[in-house]
Amino acid sequence: MATGNGQGTKTTLVLGGTGKTGRRVAERLAGRALQARIGSRFSESPFDWEDRTTWAPALEDVGSVYVSYYPDLAVPGAVAAVRSFAELAVENGVRRLVLLSGRGEPEAEHAELALQEVVDAKASAEWTILRSTWFDQNFSEDYMLEHVLSGEIRLPAGDVPTPFLDADDIADVAVAALTDEGHAGQLYELTGPRLLTFAEAAAEIAGATGREIRYVPVSLEEHAAEAAGHGVPAEVVELLTYLFSEVVDGRNANTTNGVRRALGREPKDFSDYAREAAATGVWGGGR
């Protein structure tokens, strides 16, 4: 396979480049000595989904883009924003767009279609879609970290099994799509290798840390009230309520071969993630 950034000497713009997947994508590009620009509100070249005047400067001399929307493709306005961004990107000469999407979210699929339509209308440009399930790193790099630290993961997730996926795997697929040939026009449905309930995930984390950590199923209403009580902004509470009611209803309770199809290897198991995250000390305890 040919490698490079797919676009000669042009830069890759990594949206959300300090977030859970974007940071890993940017690190991998830097590791290959490829030019990359982080696009986020507080990066050197600021990019804000809410401020379109920031988009064109961030796209200067850019040949490919990792598109990670924030906060979620399910929020109102996300589909229109992704469409407009893709239009501006291809007008500015971007040849490759890799979109991070959410598995089992109808709105995310609308955003995928919008980006595909825009890119397909430009013969010289290509898209790849990474339709991902829940990340392992939500337990260590996002709002679920506080739950783990408190010893009780109190979520409205019932006993639905989820094929948690490691952000390292997403970043590997993203970088392959950005830099290698053979991923254009591919929609990769990405999951981890194994289904775990939240209780099983909590037990894995407990085992890796040597701490007592348990999952406590709560209702959507209890979860919303508790999150608001912990100072989580109202719009985030609303988004979490939507995600737990819509996406964690069993529709994603199966694994796929997306990582193998994209990379020719199996995805990382949750127990490896838990062991590695525990070793960083992020959860306290230590084994």
Ligand SMILES: NC(=O)c1ccc[n+]([C@@H]2O[C@H](COP(=O)([O-])OP(=O)(O)OC[C@H]3O[C@@H](n4cnc5c(N)ncnc54)[C@H](OP(=O)(O)O)[C@@H]3O)[C@@H](O)[C@H]2O)c1
């Ligand atoms: N978490 C999951 O399990 C999961 C699963 C499937 C799909 N996804 C998708 O992944 C995407 C990212 O979600 P995430 O939870 O992983 O978040 P994340 O990437 O960890 O989010 C943080 C990143 O977004 C940037 N950011 C925040 N507000 C922004 C804005 N207004 N404009 C531009 N950049 C902004 C942050 O940098 P600054 O603070 O510097 O702006 C940071 O780089 C979402 O579209 C989500 O639907 C997530």
